[in-house]
Amino acid sequence: MPACRKHHSRTTAVVTTLAASVVLTTLPASATSGAADPYYPDDGNSGxxxxxxxxxxxxxxxxxxxxxxxxxxxxxxxxxxxxxxxxxxxxxxxxxxxxxxxxxxxxxxxxxxxxxxxxxxxxxxxxxxxxxxxxxxxxxxxxxxxxxxxxxxxxxxxxxxxxxxxxxxxxxxxxxxxxxxxxxxxxxxxxxxxxxxxxxxxxxxxxxxxxxxxxxxxxxxxxxxxxVRTSALSDGTPVINAYSPGATIDPKNEALLPKVIDFLASKFGPYPFSSAGAIVITNDDGSGPFSLETQSRPTYHWGFFDTSMVHENAHQWFGNNVSFSDWRDGCLAECFAQYAVQLWYEKDGDDLDQNFYRSMLEESAADPDFWKTKLYDPGQGRELDNALYSKGSMMLHALRRTVGDDAFFGTLKRWQREHRYGNASWPQFEALIEKVSGKDLTGFFAAWVQGTTAPEKAYLYPGSLGALDPADGTPGSPR
CATH class of the missing domain: 2.60.40.1730 (tricorn interacting facor f3 domain)
Known part of the structure; x- marks a missing residue:
C-alpha cells in the first residue's frame, strides 16, 4: 500500500499583524513572487x-x-x-x-x-x-x-x-x-x-x-x-530513532533498517546523507501523514516496519537526493519509492512478473479509473495521486523488462550521480534511459506515462512479460 500523506492547495488567506517596529506599505504584486510552478504558482520565489x-x-x-x-x-x-x-x-x-x-x-x-x-x-x-x-x-x-x-x-x-x-x-x-x-x-x-x-x-x-x-x-x-535509540549503518553512518510515548519500539525493525538502506544502496548507489533513522509520533486526532520522507530521518505514525521503511528510505534517493523540478514530477519520487518495495520482495525470491505485475493486471484490467491518470503532469491537486504508486510501479517494471536489468539499474545509479543533491524533471529521466539503453522509448512513455487508458500489448507485455499475455483475452489482458 502507498504511504499515506496529506496534501492541500493553499486557498485561504491568513490575516496577520506586523508589529509597529516594521514599516507597513502597500505594494503591487512583485515580479519576484512565485517560482513558476504550474500547480502552485504562488509557491517559492524568483530572484x-x-x-x-x-x-x-x-x-x-x-x-x-x-x-x-x-x-x-x-x-x-x-x-x-x-x-x-x-x-x-x-x-x-x-x-x-x-x-x-x-x-x-x-x-x-x-x-x-x-x-x-x-x-x-x-x-x-x-x-x-x-x-x-x-x-x-x-x-x-x-x-x-x-x-x-x-x-x-x-x-x-x-x-x-x-x-x-x-x-x-x-x-x-x-x-x-x-x-x-x-x-x-x-x-x-x-x-x-x-x-x-x-x-x-x-x-x-x-x-x-x-x-x-x-x-x-x-x-x-x-x-x-x-x-531516543541510536545505532549505525554498516559504513558507520549514525542511525537515530526517536519514539513518542506510546509508539511501538521494535528492536527487530530497528535492526532491519541498516539492511534496508544497504539493499537500496545496492540498487540506487551510495546512501546520500550523513545520518539516518526515524521519527515515530503518536497522535490520536488523525492529523498529519502516516509517514513522510523527511530528509535523513523519515517520519512515521505509531511505528514502522519493513515495507514502510523501504518506501520512505527509497525516497532518500528519489525525491530527496534528486528532487523534483516542479510538482508535475511526482513520479520521480513516488513511482520509484513504491517500486522499491517490489524490489525488496524480489530479493527474497518473489516472482515480480507473476506475483506483482500479473496480479495488478488482473485487478485493473476492467477498471478504466486505474489507467486514467497521467504519470507525468497528472494535474493540479493530483500531483500525489494514487496512480503514481500503483500504475507508476507497474510502469517501472514494464520499463525494466523493456530495456533489461543492466540498462534499468545502470540508469538509476547514473541518475543519482548526475543530479546528486539537485533537481531534475521527468523528461530528463526519459532522455537518460533512452541514452543508456540505446532504445527509442517514445511509444512506451506515450502509452504508460502520458496515456489515460491501458497501454497496447506491445508496451503492456514487453520482454519476459510477453509470457503473461493470454491469447484468449482472459483477465490480465485489457481489451
Whole structure:
C-alpha cells in the first residue's frame, strides 16, 4: 500500500499583524513572487537562491498555540533586487533585517507572501542574509500538535512555512541549521546530525544540522518526550530513532533498517546523507501523514516496519537526493519509492512478473479509473495521486523488462550521480534511459506515462512479460 500523506492547495488567506517596529506599505504584486510552478504558482520565489536556513525556535508544550521564531535566510541574488519575497504563513512579524540593516518596508500579500524591500538594493550575485523575527500561533497545514502538547511538522507539498520563512519550492534546496529551545524534560529531533545540547534555567536547547541541500517540505521538527535509540549503518553512518510515548519500539525493525538502506544502496548507489533513522509520533486526532520522507530521518505514525521503511528510505534517493523540478514530477519520487518495495520482495525470491505485475493486471484490467491518470503532469491537486504508486510501479517494471536489468539499474545509479543533491524533471529521466539503453522509448512513455487508458500489448507485455499475455483475452489482458 502507498504511504499515506496529506496534501492541500493553499486557498485561504491568513490575516496577520506586523508589529509597529516594521514599516507597513502597500505594494503591487512583485515580479519576484512565485517560482513558476504550474500547480502552485504562488509557491517559492524568483530572484535569489537560498544557500542555508538558520532556524531558531522556542516552544513550550504548555502553550501549544505559541511559537517564537528567529530565522536567518542566507541567499545569493540571481538578479538585481529592489524587493524580494519569502513564504511564511501566519505569525506576527516583529522585525526584518537584511545584512543587519532594518528593511525599508515589509508587507503581506495573499496567503503566505512576506514582501521585503531592503534598505539598499541588492545586486546580482550578491550574498545576503535576511533575518526575520516572528511569534504567534502556527497555522500552516504542516504543523501538528501531539496529544501531550508536543508538536511535529511534516506534510507535502507544504509544511515548512508553518514554522519558518522560506523559499518554499522544491527547486530551491538549501542546508538547514535548527536550534530549538523547549522546557527541560522535552526533546527536539530534526534533520541531519545532532549538535550540542545545553540546559539553562529550566530550558534545554537542541541543535541539529542537515549538511546536504534539502527541499523545504522535507524539513522537520518534532517535539515530544521522546525515547531516543541510536545505532549505525554498516559504513558507520549514525542511525537515530526517536519514539513518542506510546509508539511501538521494535528492536527487530530497528535492526532491519541498516539492511534496508544497504539493499537500496545496492540498487540506487551510495546512501546520500550523513545520518539516518526515524521519527515515530503518536497522535490520536488523525492529523498529519502516516509517514513522510523527511530528509535523513523519515517520519512515521505509531511505528514502522519493513515495507514502510523501504518506501520512505527509497525516497532518500528519489525525491530527496534528486528532487523534483516542479510538482508535475511526482513520479520521480513516488513511482520509484513504491517500486522499491517490489524490489525488496524480489530479493527474497518473489516472482515480480507473476506475483506483482500479473496480479495488478488482473485487478485493473476492467477498471478504466486505474489507467486514467497521467504519470507525468497528472494535474493540479493530483500531483500525489494514487496512480503514481500503483500504475507508476507497474510502469517501472514494464520499463525494466523493456530495456533489461543492466540498462534499468545502470540508469538509476547514473541518475543519482548526475543530479546528486539537485533537481531534475521527468523528461530528463526519459532522455537518460533512452541514452543508456540505446532504445527509442517514445511509444512506451506515450502509452504508460502520458496515456489515460491501458497501454497496447506491445508496451503492456514487453520482454519476459510477453509470457503473461493470454491469447484468449482472459483477465490480465485489457481489451
Amino acid at each position: 535569489y537562491d537560498v544557500t542555508q536556513y538558520d532556524v531558531h525556535v522556542t516552544y513550550d508544550p504548555a502553550h501549544p498555540r505559541h511559537l517564537e521564531g528567529d530565522t536567518t535566510v542566507e541567499a545569493v541574488a540571481t538578479q538585481d533586487l529592489t524587493q524580494f519575497h519569502l513564504d511564511l504563513e501566519g505569525f506576527e512579524v516583529t522585525s526584518v533585517t537584511v545584512d543587519g540593516t532594518p528593511a525599508a518596508s515589509v508587507s503581506r500579500e495573499g496567503a503566505h507572501e512576506l514582501v521585503v524591500t531592503p534598505a539598499r538594493p541588492l545586486t546580482r550575485n550578491a550574498h545576503f542574509a535576511v533575518r526575520v523575527r516572528y511569534s504567534g500561533e502556527p497555522v500552516g497545514e504542516g504543523w501538528h500538535t501531539l496529544a501531550d502538547g508536543g508538536a511535529n511538522v511534516s506534510g507535502e507539498p507544504h509544511s515548512a512555512t508553518a514554522w519558518y520563512p522560506a523559499d518554499d519550492h522544491p527547486s530551491d534546496k538549501a542546508t538547514l541549521r535548527l536550534t530549538a529551545t523547549v522546557p527541560t524534560g522535552w526533546t527536539v529531533v530534526g534533520n541531519g546530525r545532532p549538535g550540542a545540547t545545553t540546559t539553562d534555567q529550566g530550558t534545554t536547547t537542541f541543535r541539529w544540522y542537515e549538511d546536504r541541500p534539502m527541499a523545504t517540505y522535507l524539513s522537520t521538527i518534532a517535539i515530544d518526550k521522546f525515547t
